[in-house]
Amino acid sequence: MARYGFELSERFAIPVMVRLVTRLSHSRAVVEVDESASVENELHYPRNPKQWVLMPAISKQRYKVLLKDYEDFEAASEESPFNKYLPGEDKSLGIVVSGLAWNYLKEAFPGGIPFPTVKISQYPLPTKMIGRLFDECESVMVIEEGQPLIEKKLRGALDRNGKIYGKLSGELNLTGELTPDLVKEGISKIKTELDSLKQSDLMGESQVTRPRPPALCQGCGHRDVYAALNGVLEEYENPKVFGDIGCYTLGFLSPFNAIDTVVDMGASITMAKGAADAGQHPAVAIIGDSTFTHSGMTGLLDAVNENSPITVIISDNLTTGMTGGQDSQGTGKLEDICLGLGVNPDHLRTIDSLPKNVEQMKEIFREEINYNGLSVIVSRRECIQTARRHAVKK
Numbered sequence: 001m002a003r004y005g006f007e008l009s010e011r012f013a014i015p016v017m018v019r020l021v022t023r024l025s026h027s028r029a030v031v032e033v034d035e036s037a038s039v040e041n042e043l044h045y046p047r048n049p050k051q052w053v054l055m056p057a058i059s060k061q062r063y064k065v066l067l068k069d070y071e072d073f074e075a076a077s078e079e080s081p082f083n084k085y086l087p088g089e090d091k092s093l094g095i096v097v098s099g100l101a102w103n104y105l106k107e108a109f110p111g112g113i114p115f116p117t118v119k120i121s122q123y124p125l126p127t128k129m130i131g132r133l134f135d136e137c138e139s140v141m142v143i144e145e146g147q148p149l150i151e152k153k154l155r156g157a158l159d160r161n162g163k164i165y166g167k168l169s170g171e172l173n174l175t176g177e178l179t180p181d182l183v184k185e186g187i188s189k190i191k192t193e194l195d196s197l198k199q200s201d202l203m204g205e206s207q208v209t210r211p212r213p214p215a216l217c218q219g220c221g222h223r224d225v226y227a228a229l230n231g232v233l234e235e236y237e238n239p240k241v242f243g244d245i246g247c248y249t250l251g252f253l254s255p256f257n258a259i260d261t262v263v264d265m266g267a268s269i270t271m272a273k274g275a276a277d278a279g280q281h282p283a284v285a286i287i288g289d290s291t292f293t294h295s296g297m298t299g300l301l302d303a304v305n306e307n308s309p310i311t312v313i314i315s316d317n318l319t320t321g322m323t324g325g326q327d328s329q330g331t332g333k334l335e336d337i338c339l340g341l342g343v344n345p346d347h348l349r350t351i352d353s354l355p356k357n358v359e360q361m362k363e364i365f366r367e368e369i370n371y372n373g374l375s376v377i378v379s380r381r382e383c384i385q386t387a388r389r390h391a392v393k394k
Protein backbone atom coordinates (compact mmCIF):
# COMPACT_ATOMS: atom_id res chain seq x y z
CA MET A 1 0.00 0.00 0.00
CA ALA A 2 2.94 2.33 0.65
CA ARG A 3 4.03 1.87 -2.95
CA TYR A 4 0.46 2.43 -4.16
CA GLY A 5 0.38 5.57 -1.97
CA PHE A 6 3.34 6.99 -3.89
CA GLU A 7 1.59 6.31 -7.19
CA LEU A 8 -1.58 7.94 -5.93
CA SER A 9 0.40 10.94 -4.77
CA GLU A 10 1.99 11.37 -8.19
CA ARG A 11 -1.34 10.90 -9.97
CA PHE A 12 -3.14 13.59 -8.00
CA ALA A 13 -0.14 15.77 -7.03
CA ILE A 14 -1.23 15.56 -3.41
CA PRO A 15 0.47 14.26 -0.25
CA VAL A 16 -0.72 10.78 0.74
CA MET A 17 -0.41 9.64 4.33
CA VAL A 18 -0.04 6.00 5.34
CA ARG A 19 -1.69 5.59 8.72
CA LEU A 20 -0.21 2.92 10.98
CA VAL A 21 -1.96 1.86 14.17
CA THR A 22 -0.10 0.57 17.24
CA ARG A 23 -0.54 -3.16 16.61
CA LEU A 24 0.57 -2.91 13.00
CA SER A 25 3.67 -0.94 14.04
CA HIS A 26 4.46 -3.58 16.64
CA SER A 27 3.97 -6.54 14.30
CA ARG A 28 6.48 -8.41 12.23
CA ALA A 29 5.93 -10.85 9.41
CA VAL A 30 7.55 -12.26 6.34
CA VAL A 31 6.81 -9.97 3.41
CA GLU A 32 7.23 -10.33 -0.31
CA VAL A 33 9.49 -7.62 -1.62
CA ASP A 34 8.69 -6.15 -5.00
CA GLU A 35 12.15 -5.91 -6.49
CA SER A 36 11.14 -3.70 -9.41
CA ALA A 37 12.22 -0.29 -8.22
CA SER A 38 10.32 2.74 -9.43
CA VAL A 39 12.40 5.23 -11.33
CA GLU A 40 13.00 8.32 -9.27
CA ASN A 41 11.55 11.52 -10.71
CA GLU A 42 14.04 13.79 -12.40
CA LEU A 43 14.38 17.25 -10.93
CA HIS A 44 11.44 19.24 -12.23
CA TYR A 45 9.55 22.38 -11.27
CA PRO A 46 5.83 22.94 -10.77
CA ARG A 47 3.86 23.86 -13.87
CA ASN A 48 2.24 26.59 -11.83
CA PRO A 49 5.14 28.73 -10.53
CA LYS A 50 2.93 30.09 -7.73
CA GLN A 51 2.08 26.64 -6.39
CA TRP A 52 4.45 26.87 -3.43
CA VAL A 53 3.83 30.48 -2.50
CA LEU A 54 0.94 30.15 -0.11
CA MET A 55 0.25 33.79 0.60
CA PRO A 56 -3.44 34.47 1.36
CA ALA A 57 -4.56 35.44 -2.18
CA ILE A 58 -2.93 32.35 -3.70
CA SER A 59 -3.89 29.91 -0.94
CA LYS A 60 -7.56 30.85 -1.40
CA GLN A 61 -7.29 29.90 -5.07
CA ARG A 62 -5.44 26.68 -4.20
CA TYR A 63 -8.21 25.73 -1.78
CA LYS A 64 -10.78 26.03 -4.59
CA VAL A 65 -8.64 23.69 -6.68
CA LEU A 66 -8.38 21.26 -3.76
CA LEU A 67 -12.17 21.17 -3.35
CA LYS A 68 -12.54 20.41 -7.05
CA ASP A 69 -9.86 17.71 -6.89
CA TYR A 70 -11.62 16.12 -3.93
CA GLU A 71 -14.26 14.74 -6.31
CA ASP A 72 -11.51 12.82 -8.10
CA PHE A 73 -10.12 11.51 -4.80
CA GLU A 74 -13.59 10.18 -3.91
CA ALA A 75 -13.99 8.56 -7.32
CA ALA A 76 -10.56 6.91 -6.87
CA SER A 77 -11.68 5.56 -3.48
CA GLU A 78 -14.80 3.98 -5.01
CA GLU A 79 -12.58 2.18 -7.53
CA SER A 80 -9.67 1.44 -5.22
CA PRO A 81 -8.41 -2.16 -5.17
CA PHE A 82 -8.23 -1.76 -1.37
CA ASN A 83 -11.87 -0.76 -0.82
CA LYS A 84 -14.43 -3.50 -1.31
CA TYR A 85 -18.11 -4.24 -0.96
CA LEU A 86 -18.38 -7.87 0.15
CA PRO A 87 -21.85 -9.42 0.02
CA GLY A 88 -23.17 -11.44 2.98
CA GLU A 89 -26.31 -13.50 3.64
CA ASP A 90 -27.44 -11.92 6.91
CA LYS A 91 -28.65 -8.42 6.04
CA SER A 92 -29.87 -7.65 9.54
CA LEU A 93 -26.42 -6.14 10.07
CA GLY A 94 -23.96 -4.50 7.71
CA ILE A 95 -20.36 -3.90 8.68
CA VAL A 96 -18.08 -0.99 7.82
CA VAL A 97 -14.56 -2.01 8.75
CA SER A 98 -11.29 -0.16 8.23
CA GLY A 99 -7.59 -0.97 8.22
CA LEU A 100 -6.28 -3.56 10.65
CA ALA A 101 -9.76 -4.14 12.11
CA TRP A 102 -10.47 -6.00 8.86
CA ASN A 103 -8.00 -8.69 9.92
CA TYR A 104 -9.66 -8.92 13.33
CA LEU A 105 -13.07 -9.34 11.70
CA LYS A 106 -11.77 -12.14 9.47
CA GLU A 107 -10.16 -13.84 12.46
CA ALA A 108 -13.36 -13.53 14.45
CA PHE A 109 -15.26 -15.37 11.70
CA PRO A 110 -12.94 -18.08 10.41
CA GLY A 111 -15.83 -19.71 8.52
CA GLY A 112 -16.59 -16.48 6.61
CA ILE A 113 -18.24 -13.19 7.56
CA PRO A 114 -22.02 -13.67 7.40
CA PHE A 115 -22.82 -9.95 7.05
CA PRO A 116 -22.48 -7.62 4.03
CA THR A 117 -19.26 -5.73 4.65
CA VAL A 118 -17.59 -2.62 3.30
CA LYS A 119 -13.84 -2.85 3.84
CA ILE A 120 -12.12 0.53 3.74
CA SER A 121 -8.41 1.11 3.36
CA GLN A 122 -8.33 4.15 1.10
CA TYR A 123 -9.73 7.56 1.85
CA PRO A 124 -11.75 9.70 1.45
CA LEU A 125 -14.62 7.37 2.37
CA PRO A 126 -16.21 5.56 -0.56
CA THR A 127 -19.64 6.98 0.25
CA LYS A 128 -21.45 5.22 -2.62
CA MET A 129 -20.28 1.83 -1.34
CA ILE A 130 -21.29 2.72 2.19
CA GLY A 131 -24.62 4.09 0.97
CA ARG A 132 -25.36 0.71 -0.64
CA LEU A 133 -24.70 -1.03 2.68
CA PHE A 134 -27.07 1.33 4.47
CA ASP A 135 -29.73 0.72 1.80
CA GLU A 136 -29.42 -3.06 2.03
CA CYS A 137 -28.99 -3.64 5.75
CA GLU A 138 -31.24 -3.05 8.75
CA SER A 139 -28.44 -1.67 10.89
CA VAL A 140 -24.73 -1.01 10.53
CA MET A 141 -21.75 -1.57 12.78
CA VAL A 142 -18.53 0.41 12.33
CA ILE A 143 -15.32 -1.33 13.37
CA GLU A 144 -12.20 0.85 13.31
CA GLU A 145 -9.01 1.09 15.36
CA GLY A 146 -8.23 4.32 17.24
CA GLN A 147 -10.62 7.26 17.23
CA PRO A 148 -14.14 6.56 15.85
CA LEU A 149 -13.66 8.86 12.87
CA ILE A 150 -15.71 6.90 10.34
CA GLU A 151 -18.44 6.24 12.88
CA LYS A 152 -18.74 9.95 13.69
CA LYS A 153 -18.87 10.84 10.04
CA LEU A 154 -21.53 8.24 9.27
CA ARG A 155 -23.66 9.18 12.22
CA GLY A 156 -23.69 12.72 10.91
CA ALA A 157 -24.26 11.97 7.26
CA LEU A 158 -25.88 8.58 6.76
CA ASP A 159 -27.69 7.52 9.93
CA ARG A 160 -30.94 7.20 8.03
CA ASN A 161 -32.55 3.77 7.91
CA GLY A 162 -31.43 1.97 10.99
CA LYS A 163 -29.10 2.12 13.90
CA ILE A 164 -25.36 2.59 13.80
CA TYR A 165 -23.35 0.59 16.30
CA GLY A 166 -19.71 0.91 17.25
CA LYS A 167 -17.47 2.64 19.72
CA LEU A 168 -19.76 5.60 20.40
CA SER A 169 -22.75 3.40 21.25
CA GLY A 170 -20.59 1.20 23.49
CA GLU A 171 -20.53 -2.16 21.69
CA LEU A 172 -16.82 -1.68 21.01
CA ASN A 173 -14.20 -0.28 23.36
CA LEU A 174 -13.49 3.42 22.94
CA THR A 175 -10.17 3.19 24.75
CA GLY A 176 -7.38 0.66 24.24
CA GLU A 177 -6.85 -1.43 21.15
CA LEU A 178 -9.31 -3.70 19.37
CA THR A 179 -8.69 -7.46 19.22
CA PRO A 180 -10.48 -10.25 17.32
CA ASP A 181 -12.14 -11.25 20.61
CA LEU A 182 -13.39 -7.73 21.30
CA VAL A 183 -14.71 -7.40 17.74
CA LYS A 184 -16.63 -10.63 18.04
CA GLU A 185 -17.87 -9.69 21.50
CA GLY A 186 -19.06 -6.33 20.16
CA ILE A 187 -21.02 -7.98 17.35
CA SER A 188 -22.43 -10.51 19.85
CA LYS A 189 -23.95 -7.67 21.82
CA ILE A 190 -26.16 -6.88 18.82
CA LYS A 191 -26.52 -10.38 17.43
CA THR A 192 -27.13 -12.41 20.56
CA GLU A 193 -27.39 -15.65 18.58
CA LEU A 194 -23.67 -15.31 17.90
CA ASP A 195 -22.94 -15.92 21.57
CA SER A 196 -22.89 -19.68 21.03
CA LEU A 197 -20.28 -19.26 18.28
CA LYS A 198 -18.20 -17.09 20.53
CA GLN A 199 -16.90 -19.84 22.75
CA SER A 200 -16.17 -22.39 20.07
CA ASP A 201 -14.74 -20.13 17.36
CA LEU A 202 -12.50 -17.83 19.25
CA MET A 203 -8.88 -18.41 19.92
CA GLY A 204 -7.93 -18.18 23.57
CA GLU A 205 -5.45 -15.64 24.90
CA SER A 206 -1.97 -16.35 23.64
CA GLN A 207 -0.01 -18.47 26.09
CA VAL A 208 3.14 -18.21 24.04
CA THR A 209 4.38 -14.89 25.36
CA ARG A 210 4.06 -13.46 28.82
CA PRO A 211 3.94 -9.69 29.22
CA ARG A 212 6.97 -8.27 31.00
CA PRO A 213 7.70 -4.63 31.78
CA PRO A 214 10.32 -2.98 29.56
CA ALA A 215 13.64 -2.07 31.21
CA LEU A 216 16.90 -0.31 30.37
CA CYS A 217 19.53 -2.83 29.19
CA GLN A 218 22.06 -3.95 31.77
CA GLY A 219 25.15 -1.86 31.13
CA CYS A 220 23.23 1.11 29.70
CA GLY A 221 24.73 4.50 30.57
CA HIS A 222 21.26 5.97 31.27
CA ARG A 223 21.19 3.67 34.32
CA ASP A 224 24.24 5.32 35.87
CA VAL A 225 22.83 8.78 35.17
CA TYR A 226 19.66 7.89 37.08
CA ALA A 227 21.59 6.22 39.89
CA ALA A 228 23.61 9.43 40.38
CA LEU A 229 20.64 11.76 39.91
CA ASN A 230 18.46 9.89 42.42
CA GLY A 231 21.37 9.89 44.89
CA VAL A 232 21.63 13.69 44.69
CA LEU A 233 17.95 14.56 44.54
CA GLU A 234 17.40 12.77 47.86
CA GLU A 235 19.13 15.77 49.40
CA TYR A 236 16.38 18.19 48.29
CA GLU A 237 12.89 18.62 49.66
CA ASN A 238 10.84 18.81 46.45
CA PRO A 239 12.83 17.95 43.33
CA LYS A 240 11.11 17.51 39.98
CA VAL A 241 12.59 15.74 36.95
CA PHE A 242 11.14 16.54 33.52
CA GLY A 243 11.69 13.64 31.15
CA ASP A 244 11.57 13.20 27.41
CA ILE A 245 11.12 10.51 24.75
CA GLY A 246 13.68 7.75 24.24
CA CYS A 247 15.15 4.74 26.04
CA TYR A 248 15.83 6.97 29.05
CA THR A 249 12.04 7.38 29.48
CA LEU A 250 12.27 3.97 31.14
CA GLY A 251 13.83 5.80 34.09
CA PHE A 252 10.20 6.46 35.05
CA LEU A 253 9.78 2.78 35.91
CA SER A 254 11.16 0.78 38.77
CA PRO A 255 13.86 0.57 40.06
CA PHE A 256 14.61 4.25 39.32
CA ASN A 257 11.16 5.92 39.49
CA ALA A 258 13.11 9.02 38.58
CA ILE A 259 10.85 11.02 36.23
CA ASP A 260 7.83 13.22 36.94
CA THR A 261 6.74 14.16 33.40
CA VAL A 262 6.98 12.76 29.86
CA VAL A 263 4.84 14.58 27.34
CA ASP A 264 6.43 14.89 23.92
CA MET A 265 9.74 15.30 22.13
CA GLY A 266 11.53 18.32 23.59
CA ALA A 267 9.07 18.98 26.42
CA SER A 268 11.62 18.16 29.15
CA ILE A 269 13.43 21.49 28.75
CA THR A 270 10.38 23.65 28.13
CA MET A 271 8.49 22.12 31.06
CA ALA A 272 11.48 22.47 33.38
CA LYS A 273 11.77 26.12 32.34
CA GLY A 274 8.05 26.72 32.89
CA ALA A 275 8.22 25.06 36.29
CA ALA A 276 11.31 27.08 37.28
CA ASP A 277 9.53 30.27 36.15
CA ALA A 278 6.79 29.34 38.59
CA GLY A 279 9.27 28.80 41.43
CA GLN A 280 10.13 25.08 41.19
CA HIS A 281 13.60 24.13 42.44
CA PRO A 282 15.33 21.82 41.66
CA ALA A 283 13.98 21.66 38.09
CA VAL A 284 15.96 19.05 36.17
CA ALA A 285 15.39 18.20 32.50
CA ILE A 286 16.68 14.90 31.13
CA ILE A 287 16.80 14.48 27.37
CA GLY A 288 18.56 12.14 24.91
CA ASP A 289 21.05 13.36 22.33
CA SER A 290 18.70 12.70 19.38
CA THR A 291 15.71 14.25 21.04
CA PHE A 292 17.83 17.25 21.93
CA THR A 293 18.67 17.99 18.29
CA HIS A 294 15.13 17.05 17.20
CA SER A 295 13.31 19.56 19.39
CA GLY A 296 15.25 20.35 22.56
CA MET A 297 17.46 23.07 21.10
CA THR A 298 14.68 25.65 20.67
CA GLY A 299 13.64 25.28 24.31
CA LEU A 300 17.24 25.53 25.45
CA LEU A 301 17.67 28.84 23.60
CA ASP A 302 14.68 30.16 25.51
CA ALA A 303 16.27 29.03 28.80
CA VAL A 304 19.60 30.62 27.75
CA ASN A 305 17.91 33.93 26.99
CA GLU A 306 16.51 34.13 30.50
CA ASN A 307 19.30 32.24 32.26
CA SER A 308 16.54 30.08 33.76
CA PRO A 309 17.58 28.22 36.92
CA ILE A 310 17.27 24.72 35.45
CA THR A 311 19.68 21.82 35.08
CA VAL A 312 19.56 20.12 31.69
CA ILE A 313 21.11 16.65 31.44
CA ILE A 314 21.72 15.48 27.88
CA SER A 315 22.16 11.71 28.24
CA ASP A 316 24.25 11.11 25.13
CA ASN A 317 24.53 7.48 24.01
CA LEU A 318 25.83 8.46 20.55
CA THR A 319 22.77 7.00 18.83
CA THR A 320 19.00 6.93 18.58
CA GLY A 321 18.62 3.90 20.84
CA MET A 322 14.89 3.56 21.12
CA THR A 323 14.17 3.42 17.40
CA GLY A 324 16.86 0.83 16.66
CA GLY A 325 20.21 2.58 16.77
CA GLN A 326 20.19 5.03 13.87
CA ASP A 327 22.94 7.67 13.74
CA SER A 328 22.19 10.70 15.84
CA GLN A 329 22.41 14.13 14.17
CA GLY A 330 24.27 15.75 17.06
CA THR A 331 26.99 13.16 17.68
CA GLY A 332 30.30 14.93 18.29
CA LYS A 333 28.66 18.36 18.20
CA LEU A 334 26.54 18.60 21.35
CA GLU A 335 28.87 20.85 23.33
CA ASP A 336 29.41 23.13 20.30
CA ILE A 337 25.66 23.34 19.76
CA CYS A 338 25.12 24.32 23.41
CA LEU A 339 27.89 26.92 23.26
CA GLY A 340 26.47 28.22 19.97
CA LEU A 341 23.08 28.64 21.61
CA GLY A 342 24.74 30.72 24.30
CA VAL A 343 25.14 28.32 27.25
CA ASN A 344 27.66 29.72 29.73
CA PRO A 345 30.87 27.63 29.23
CA ASP A 346 31.39 27.55 33.03
CA HIS A 347 28.11 25.69 33.37
CA LEU A 348 28.48 23.33 30.44
CA ARG A 349 29.87 20.12 31.93
CA THR A 350 30.74 16.78 30.39
CA ILE A 351 31.07 13.42 32.10
CA ASP A 352 31.39 9.79 31.01
CA SER A 353 28.41 7.98 32.47
CA LEU A 354 30.21 4.91 33.75
CA PRO A 355 29.49 3.06 37.02
CA LYS A 356 32.89 4.07 38.36
CA ASN A 357 32.00 7.76 37.81
CA VAL A 358 28.71 7.78 39.72
CA GLU A 359 30.19 9.71 42.67
CA GLN A 360 31.77 12.25 40.32
CA MET A 361 28.47 12.59 38.44
CA LYS A 362 26.69 13.22 41.74
CA GLU A 363 29.19 15.97 42.53
CA ILE A 364 28.61 17.69 39.18
CA PHE A 365 24.81 17.35 39.42
CA ARG A 366 24.87 18.82 42.94
CA GLU A 367 27.04 21.78 41.93
CA GLU A 368 24.90 22.64 38.92
CA ILE A 369 21.57 22.21 40.71
CA ASN A 370 22.84 24.64 43.34
CA TYR A 371 23.85 27.18 40.68
CA ASN A 372 21.09 29.76 40.29
CA GLY A 373 21.01 29.79 36.49
CA LEU A 374 21.03 27.54 33.45
CA SER A 375 23.45 24.63 33.30
CA VAL A 376 23.83 21.80 30.82
CA ILE A 377 25.50 18.50 31.70
CA VAL A 378 26.37 16.15 28.85
CA SER A 379 26.68 12.61 30.23
CA ARG A 380 28.18 10.39 27.59
CA ARG A 381 28.51 6.65 27.02
CA GLU A 382 27.76 4.67 23.90
CA CYS A 383 24.62 2.52 23.88
CA ILE A 384 25.79 -1.04 24.48
CA GLN A 385 23.62 -2.37 21.67
CA THR A 386 25.25 -0.17 19.03
CA ALA A 387 28.65 -0.63 20.69
CA ARG A 388 28.27 -4.40 20.19
CA ARG A 389 27.28 -3.91 16.56
CA HIS A 390 30.24 -1.63 15.96
CA ALA A 391 32.57 -4.17 17.64
CA VAL A 392 31.30 -6.98 15.36
CA LYS A 393 31.83 -4.80 12.24
CA LYS A 394 35.44 -4.18 13.18
Ligand SMILES: Cc1ncc(C[n+]2csc(CCOP(=O)(O)OP(=O)(O)O)c2C)c(N)n1
Binds near residue numbers: 287291292322
Ligand atom coordinates in the same frame (compact mmCIF):
# COMPACT_ATOMS: atom_id res chain seq x y z
C1 LIG B 1 7.78 13.57 16.88
C2 LIG B 1 8.43 12.23 17.04
N1 LIG B 1 9.25 11.77 16.09
C3 LIG B 1 9.83 10.58 16.21
C4 LIG B 1 9.61 9.82 17.32
C5 LIG B 1 10.24 8.45 17.47
N2 LIG B 1 11.22 8.44 18.51
C6 LIG B 1 11.02 7.84 19.69
S1 LIG B 1 12.29 8.02 20.73
C7 LIG B 1 13.18 8.85 19.56
C8 LIG B 1 14.56 9.37 19.82
C9 LIG B 1 15.30 8.61 20.84
O1 LIG B 1 16.66 8.97 20.78
P1 LIG B 1 17.42 9.67 21.97
O2 LIG B 1 16.73 10.90 22.38
O3 LIG B 1 18.84 9.83 21.57
O4 LIG B 1 17.27 8.63 23.16
P2 LIG B 1 17.73 7.08 23.22
O5 LIG B 1 16.55 6.27 22.80
O6 LIG B 1 18.91 6.92 22.32
O7 LIG B 1 18.06 6.88 24.66
C10 LIG B 1 12.46 9.00 18.39
C11 LIG B 1 12.97 9.68 17.19
C12 LIG B 1 8.76 10.33 18.32
N3 LIG B 1 8.51 9.68 19.44
N4 LIG B 1 8.18 11.54 18.15
Ligand code: SF4
Binds near residue numbers: 247321
Ligand atom coordinates in the same frame (compact mmCIF):
# COMPACT_ATOMS: atom_id res chain seq x y z
S1 SF4 C 1 19.20 0.11 23.58
FE1 SF4 C 1 20.98 1.28 24.24
S2 SF4 C 1 20.18 3.21 25.05
FE2 SF4 C 1 18.48 1.75 24.93
S3 SF4 C 1 18.38 0.80 26.95
FE3 SF4 C 1 19.65 -0.52 25.69
S4 SF4 C 1 21.76 0.22 26.04
FE4 SF4 C 1 20.36 1.81 26.78
